[in-house]
Amino acid sequence: MFQSLDSIKKHEVENYIEKSFSVIRTYDWLLDLYVLDFFVDNHWNKLPLSWRESFNDIDPSTLGHILSGKPANIILPLSFLALKRTVDLLSIPRQQKTNMNITNECGYVGNNPKLKKIFLKHVKLKKRHEIGLMANIVKNVSDKTKCVGVLDFGSGLGHLVRLLAYKYNLHTAGIECQFQLTEEARNLDHELEYTIRKHISEENMKKLLKPTHINVTLKNHQQLSLIELPETLSSYGLVGLHPCGDLGPLLLKHFASCDKVKFICLVGCCFMKLTDHGYPLSQYAKSLNSHLSYPSREIACHAIEVYCDRLRKGDYKDLKIHAYRAALERILVDIDPKLKHAPVRSIKHSDTMTFERYCSLAMERLSIPLPTDPDVWSRGQEDVQLWRRVVIVYSLRLALAPLVETVILLDRLLFVLEQGFSCEILPVFDPKISPRNHIMIAKRQ
Template identity: 75%
Template sequence: MLSKEDVIKNYVKMSLNVIRTYDWLLDLYVLDFFQDDHWSKLPLAWRQSFDNIDPTTLGNVLCGQPVNIILPLSFLALKKAVDLLSIPRKQSISKKHITYVPDYSIGNHPRLKNLFLKHVKLKKRHEISLMAEIVKDVADQTKCKAVLDFGSGVGHLVRMLAYRYELHAAGLECQSQLTEEARKLDLELEYTIRKHITDEHMKKLHKPEHLNVKLTCHQQLTHIELPETLGTYGLVGLHPCGDLGPLLLKHFVSDDKVKFICMVGCCFMKLTDHGYPLSKYTKKLNSELSYPSREIACHAIEVYCDRLKKGNYEDLKIHAYRAALERILVDIDPKLKHAPVRSIKHSDTMNFERYCHLAMERLNVPLPTKTEVWLRGQTDVQMWRRVVTVYSLRLVLAPLVETVVLLDRLLFILEHGISCEIRPVFDPKISPRNHVMIARKQ
């Protein structure tokens, strides 16, 4: 019988085999659609099936629902392989009830129940509420009463872990202005709490610490002066960007003081060779993931499918506008390839020339004057359905690329003899990077 580690290795190997077969599709970066003639790069059978496909039907195809068109067998095989190999993304959270004691905890106070959601946007509310419960549960299991939150921002999560769940919590943030804002929000919260609990209970509150630190390597973490309450602690990372996630994993496996880690990855396109691959096994494989493939893996296939299925796809025309503009920019100067133009929302009243004028405002580049340039651009944007189709076909592979990144991290932890699991905790329609990696030391 295969061990858990061997099963994961097989999944990584098979997933990479599929990705290698479809590197050509993953690397069709949407900006270059017209410049590199992406449509011609699709197999003939795919072009015949998907040309002029209704976006609503395309949404059903992405979701695996029945459609009244004949799809190429090679595409159906790809879709099936991705579905079988990818880590499930459907939200699955434990219904286990966590009992918080003692009774004086402000987390049990009826008038303070929603206090921690003030100043917090919907997406963040969803994330910090579920993440805090996961962290509290793992902390109880490991008998660890302290946590260190990396990339803590203005401290929404660390504030909940401290005041509500009564953990000794500290947040590390590289931007000093965010750290200062976090401290101000702590004082605002305490001002409200004081109106509803006694002075005696106020003295018992666990107040979070906010540290201003910029990390460059995981060894640096061992030299940071932490509060005395963090003799041993758990690591928390809610969407650490790029290489910061792998940096936390390296610190976790190498430092005996760290008892557990709860982490949700993000921004895979910013990973370097220091952040992927991590595991010894994956490093032995042909495991390269290009920038376009890691970038597409950060997009929300569930939200995109819904928009297509519900007919809310008119604003997707903007992808064609941007791709048509890219061809103009490269013609002006090849150095303008992928230039950071201004982001413009689609409008039915906005023509292509107006879009270019608005998008190029920051570049200080004069607009073309030749009539044929604008005629070609207008012809390009009429092909917006093809642009949306190619983007959608690439998106089919997105969960598989994310799976490889996550399983590589899982293998890295297992190779160090530490138990680890991955749970789809967040609703992917609210928080696209919805997998929480949980590892505990014995």
């Protein structure tokens, strides 16, 4: 079982990866199930008989307790209990680490009580949680590496670089591919400075370090070395707060290959968008049967803690929408097999929405007339009545999600170790607020 990932050895990581893939390969059949194919492919009958017998009449709230590791008065198949225990032992812990060093060193803005909440404006609650903790970690790592420059990739509206620059006195640049976001980030800088000027002297205003915002689309890690940076960023640390898909691996490759990069702080996201360029990264994982399907990578991005809380509290009635979509899928495939996985998109629903109303809205978007055969609607209603089975199968898939995320993160960790650098992984965010809550920190000695 993982105790710490700040001093783990290369061979230990390899061992965890090998054991994890042994489990994943055994349960690929479960991970690879699409929820909307539940009735088309008869997912329920894909479960082992003992699982079907145990879970058939289970209340979803009880299942929520089981998946959360809490006791439940129900006899479960030994194969399921063994799987649950194995996943718990092999997965990287997700409970937020609270004993991290928090820096108190701030500049002219950070120490001014009248500007205490200035960095919260225009920032949503989830983002406030993330950038506050991320900025502290980046500041601490920059102090340890004596590196005062930071590049934030996928910087969006620049909330993180704004905090690092104005509060923590770091030379920063935000790299963003969307021009509109870059322009808005600059506008927010001006707005911030307008407020700051009311509370500090003009002399101190001139001493403030202002972030640079750069608009560029990255395609490979070699391109990073060609970006024109200010002289103050002759060496720098890389920061990625939930970069999408291959961007995270691209940053790791740049860290490993460029001497100018002194450290990297990376929080991954959107694993389902990874390509062969982003996974696997390590030579060891490449030597194994390390393939992860799109459905398995997609389920690894879901908020298991929030989902289990909802199940335990009985807040799962709206999960019937998954059964609605699965029942609709069977209707669509019967109409025309080419309609399989048609992009219906999200339909706003409530507990009182009928299945017929749901189908009407969906087929209107697809420009398809509603079926008139009463047998179609009769079968659809029978399918919807089995919504608990849909929730159960989805929940069982979600129980494996932490292990899939673990092998992706360990592959990245091992890649860094293979290059000869130190590396650690910490669960820095509250997983109920920010489900992708692990930060990877690597430093060039």
